[in-house]
Amino acid sequence: MMTRLTQLFLRTLRETPADADVASHQLLVRAGYIRRAAPGIYTWLPLGLKVLRKVEAIVREEMEAIGGQEVHFPALLPAEPYRATNRWEEYGPNLFRLQDRRENDYLLAPTHEEMFTLAVKDMYSSYKDLPATIFQIQTKYRDEARPRAGLIRGREFVMKDSYSFDIDDEGLDAAYSRHRVAYEKMFTRLGLDYVICEAMSGAMGGSKSEEFLFPTAIGEDTFVRSPGGYTANAEAIQTPTPEDVDFSDVPAPAQIHTPGAKTIATLVDGLNAEAAREQGWSAADTLKHVVLKVTHPTEGESLLVVGLPGDRDVDLKRVEAALVPAEVEPASEDDFKAYPELVPGFIGTGHIGPQGRKDEDGNSVITYLMDARVARGSAWATGGDEGGYHTINNVFGRDFDVDGRIEAAEIREGDPAPDGSGPLELARGIEIGHIFQLGRKYAKALGLSVLDENGKARVVTMGSYGVGISRIVAALAEEYHDEHGLTWPIQVAPAHIHIVATGKDPAIFEAATQLAEDLDDAQFDVIYDDRPKVSAGVKFADAELLGAPNILVVGRGLAEGTVELRNRVTGEKRELDIAEASQLIT
Ligand code: ATP
Ligand code: MG
Ligand code: MG
Ligand code: MG
Numbered sequence: 001m002m003t004r005l006t007q008l009f010l011r012t013l014r015e016t017p018a019d020a021d022v023a024s025h026q027l028l029v030r031a032g033y034i035r036r037a038a039p040g041i042y043t044w045l046p047l048g049l050k051v052l053r054k055v056e057a058i059v060r061e062e063m064e065a066i067g068g069q070e071v072h073f074p075a076l077l078p079a080e081p082y083r084a085t086n087r088w089e090e091y092g093p094n095l096f097r098l099q100d101r102r103e104n105d106y107l108l109a110p111t112h113e114e115m116f117t118l119a120v121k122d123m124y125s126s127y128k129d130l131p132a133t134i135f136q137i138q139t140k141y142r143d144e145a146r147p148r149a150g151l152i153r154g155r156e157f158v159m160k161d162s163y164s165f166d167i168d169d170e171g172l173d174a175a176y177s178r179h180r181v182a183y184e185k186m187f188t189r190l191g192l193d194y195v196i197c198e199a200m201s202g203a204m205g206g207s208k209s210e211e212f213l214f215p216t217a218i219g220e221d222t223f224v225r226s227p228g229g230y231t232a233n234a235e236a237i238q239t240p241t242p243e244d245v246d247f248s249d250v251p252a253p254a255q256i257h258t259p260g261a262k263t264i265a266t267l268v269d270g271l272n273a274e275a276a277r278e279q280g281w282s283a284a285d286t287l288k289h290v291v292l293k294v295t296h297p298t299e300g301e302s303l304l305v306v307g308l309p310g311d312r313d314v315d316l317k318r319v320e321a322a323l324v325p326a327e328v329e330p331a332s333e334d335d336f337k338a339y340p341e342l343v344p345g346f347i348g349t350g351h352i353g354p355q356g357r358k359d360e361d362g363n364s365v366i367t368y369l370m371d372a373r374v375a376r377g378s379a380w381a382t383g384g385d386e387g388g389y390h391t392i393n394n395v396f397g398r399d400f401d402v403d404g405r406i407e408a409a410e411i412r413e414g415d416p417a418p419d420g421s422g423p424l425e426l427a428r429g430i431e432i433g434h435i436f437q438l439g440r441k442y443a444k445a446l447g448l449s450v451l452d453e454n455g456k457a458r459v460v461t462m463g464s465y466g467v468g469i470s471r472i473v474a475a476l477a478e479e480y481h482d483e484h485g486l487t488w489p490i491q492v493a494p495a496h497i498h499i500v501a502t503g504k505d506p507a508i509f510e511a512a513t514q515l516a517e518d519l520d521d522a523q524f525d526v527i528y529d530d531r532p533k534v535s536a537g538v539k540f541a542d543a544e545l546l547g548a549p550n551i552l553v554v555g556r557g558l559a560e561g562t563v564e565l566r567n568r569v570t571g572e573k574r575e576l577d578i579a580e581a582s583q584l585i586t
Pocket of ligand 1: 074142144151152153154155156157158159298431434435440466467468469471
């Protein structure tokens, strides 16, 4: 395809936009790829859309290569399915909720687990229909608390989301592995470095979850890695500070629900983010943790981890009052031994969901129920769009004693990796992909089951897998730029070649036009700067700002039958015979 700059809907800017503080945001706006419509909401201009489409195409190819079938769901959805899974509430203020003229509740989908589950339920009924993997590339909406860095954290953004449906765990494992491999391929093809990190699988109740992080100093995620190859998102193993924690949307009233005998409940008593902030406390200062043994008449024994503001002592009566009809006592060393899932050196947690209420004094009481089977590490707080964090790295004997206190510790450079693979290094990154074994949570909530070989109904097990398509455009711009502008890798560049015609000689423009047409015929994407009255200096500056990997200059050399090919990244220049120009571009 050939695009003439005299025709292109484009206005480049010399000045850096005032609201843009990271390079990718600045350059995508300056080079006329995107424009801001509202905070965290961007309009795609022609060049931006070309890059977005190329990223989509690579992702689509890799999804199709693992048997994914593309569909397209609405973004505007009824509330009912999200009520059935509790996410209408759980999503908190991140969810865009609206009503139609009949006052029925709707939402703008932040992700589509519910709808995919229902679609499969609608259409499939037998094990013979499975396995299935379906995906879409679609616009998502999240009212992010802090939209930032242009496309990196938008309130409207493009995501590839896929969902796998299997009858058994082996099937789910296989679907998960296929996605993992597909993601490695697509990020490699896109030219994006990535680190695969163990992620928190908390609120969604899943078993296995990994994130693909693009390492960059401007990333909001902190991850850890060890020389032995251990990697994890620090979110999964670190204490959040009160700034990271949103306590405003804890659902009330509390209800202690105990999903099984081996449940650790965590009670964070009286922690008030506002008060903590006023005092200048971090969560690590604020919380101390006491481990208690809870004996419940029907649910049996469990360990309860109570987090308290640092200056308070645990009041067993109050905890008992919260847990009625259970009895509570300090846990002993033997109690720990009775829970083999609790890895030595770590107290395990993995929260299932927050339950909140106010006590007689009006303090909020937030209770977490923890399943020891997903245990690694300890401690907790609430917040985030999935309703919680873990905060781990509380090493037994170092940060707490059995019936003593746990000081929630922040993960530090040099801490030992949990798998013993050496000291941890901290780095920053941006989440570009996320793969997740959901298990049967959504299928159960929405009644998706199929008949097995014996005619018995079996609840389907699911995976969900996301890629941040629009975020990737920004990540690429972050990785591929210099002080002059963007430097796209060829597979995602809006054009393979940017032709600059210099001077005023009509012969130059004729030759440049011919070259542009020839290259277009040879299936290259071409930007042709045919502006008649713009200086060579301005044209070169624009070519560098726009960032096509090859710049072909048609100018004075034409008299000798030559043109100049410049490599946008290295700056290397070569004189070429005009006839061979189209062959030499790669
Ligand atoms: P983050 O941790 O950055 O908030 P997330 O864990 O909430 O992301 P997922 O729900 O896992 O995101 O969604 C799948 C993918 O969608 C993410 O891996 C990310 O690449 C992308 N994504 C999520 N939120 C945004 C956003 N606000 N703007 C752009 N892309 C996003
Ligand atoms: Mg998020
Ligand atoms: Mg995340
Ligand atoms: Mg995620």
